[in-house]
Amino acid sequence: MNKxxxxxxxxxxxxxxxxxxxxxxxxxxxxIRLLLSHVINHGIILYQMDVKSVFLNGVIEEEVYVKKPPxxxxxxxxxxxxxxxxxxxxxxxAPRAWYDKLSNFLIKNHFKRx
Amino acid sequence: xxxxxxxxxxxxxxxxxxxxxxGSETPEQxxxxxxxxxxxDTPEPDQTNDSExxxxxxxxxxxxDEVASDEAQDGSRQANxxxxxxxxxxxxxxxxxxxxxxxxxxxxxxxxxxESMIGLLSVIEPATVDEALSDGxxxxxxxxxxxxxxxxxxxxxxxxxxxxxxxxTKWVFRNKLNEQS
Numbered sequence: 001m002n003k004x005x006x007x008x009x010x011x012x013x014x015x016x017x018x019x020x021x022x023x024x025x026x027x028x029x030x031x032i033r034l035l036l037s038h039v040i041n042h043g044i045i046l047y048q049m050d051v052k053s054v055f056l057n058g059v060i061e062e063e064v065y066v067k068k069p070p071x072x073x074x075x076x077x078x079x080x081x082x083x084x085x086x087x088x089x090x091x092x093x094a095p096r097a098w099y100d101k102l103s104n105f106l107i108k109n110h111f112k113r114x
Numbered sequence: 115x116x117x118x119x120x121x122x123x124x125x126x127x128x129x130x131x132x133x134x135x136x137g138s139e140t141p142e143q144x145x146x147x148x149x150x151x152x153x154x155d156t157p158e159p160d161q162t163n164d165s166e167x168x169x170x171x172x173x174x175x176x177x178x179d180e181v182a183s184d185e186a187q188d189g190s191r192q193a194n195x196x197x198x199x200x201x202x203x204x205x206x207x208x209x210x211x212x213x214x215x216x217x218x219x220x221x222x223x224x225x226x227x228x229e230s231m232i233g234l235l236s237v238i239e240p241a242t243v244d245e246a247l248s249d250g251x252x253x254x255x256x257x258x259x260x261x262x263x264x265x266x267x268x269x270x271x272x273x274x275x276x277x278x279x280x281x282x283t284k285w286v287f288r289n290k291l292n293e294q295s
Contacts, residue, residue, distance in 0.1 A: 001290045004246065004255035006263070009282040018279055053259075056266040066269070066281045070243040072260065074271070081280055082269035091281075 006069050007090035015092075019062055024095035058087040058097025120220070239287045246287055256285065 013019055039046045051057065064084045068074060087094040107113070208215070246252035263269065274280070 002251050002255040003288045003290050004252060004259050005286045005288070006256075006259055007284050007286050009284055012279065012281060014279065018281070053262050053266065056262060056268050063278070064281065065272075065275060065278055066283050069256070069260065069283050070285060071247045071256070077271065077273075079274045080271050081274050083272045084269050086266055086268040088268070088283075090284075 005089060008066050008088040010090040010092050010094075013064075013092050018064055019091070019093040021096050022092050024099040026095075055087050055089050055091075055094045055098055058094060058099075058101050060084050060087045060091075060093065060097055062093065064091065239289055243285050246285065252287060255287075 036046075038044075065081045066084060066088065067081060074080060084091075087097040091097075103113070240246040240249065240252060246256065
């Protein structure tokens with residue numbers, strides 16, 4: 001199966017201008033093991049989910065412009081660029097933006113932060 | 115020699131015959147299995163042990179066992195001749211060494227990499243956009259990604275702003291072997 005992904009060249013982003021916050025927690029293997037053993041001990045049913053193109057869901061706070069995807073240039077507007085509303089793979093703030101989105105959703109649905 | 119890390123039987127120069135105190139016993143008695151050890155830290159087995167009790171013998175196959183004890187006898191004979199003058203000898207003829215004897219030690223990660231290469235053999239990924247644009251399947255994949263952008267309302271087309279950093283974009287092409295990866 002072929003998969004094409006458009007990524008931003010986030011390495012030219014400048015801190016304070018193109019992005020501010022980049023921190024996003026990730027699950028460590030130890031934490032997953034802990035969760036699994038807890039689940040087994042309490043007879044909880046565990047579901048695993050996958051979010052497709054997950055970073056395209058994160059809302060971007062900063063004003064970020066990207067060039068048109070190579071090979072898909074618009075001949076009518078050769079000088080136009082895209083202004084981002086959601087984050088893109090490769091952007092410094094992409095993991096952070098998704099983390100904000102997910103944790104806001106969970107808190108709104110009465111989950112508590114540990 | 116059985117290498118427990120690579121799980122292979124391999125020939126090695128690095129065999130040490132540790133006849134530590136030749137004077138204490140008659141070498142003829144322990145013709146069975148003088149302590150052969152890989153240069154690593156195997157504890158030296160007692161010299162009076164016969165080959166069945168020696169820890170090394172358990173891990174080697176029978177054929178290897180014979181060869182090894184032959185070498186051991188050879189080694190102990192040599193040691194007998196020159197008493198305490200040396201405790202290391204490579205009795206293995208150099209022309210029998212398979213591969214480069216000076217090559218560094220290889221660990222499991224070396225083989226792991228080789229395995230992962232097998233998966234890549236069947237994979238053809240375009241290196242440039244032009245390459246991908248000449249293949250209908252890849253154009254479809256790129257179109258699908260851009261549809262995803264539309265569904266998620268990712269961006270708006272605007273005229274080029276002044277004095278703003280415009281970030282470049284790049285296509286990355288991957289063959290997915292399963293849905294997850």
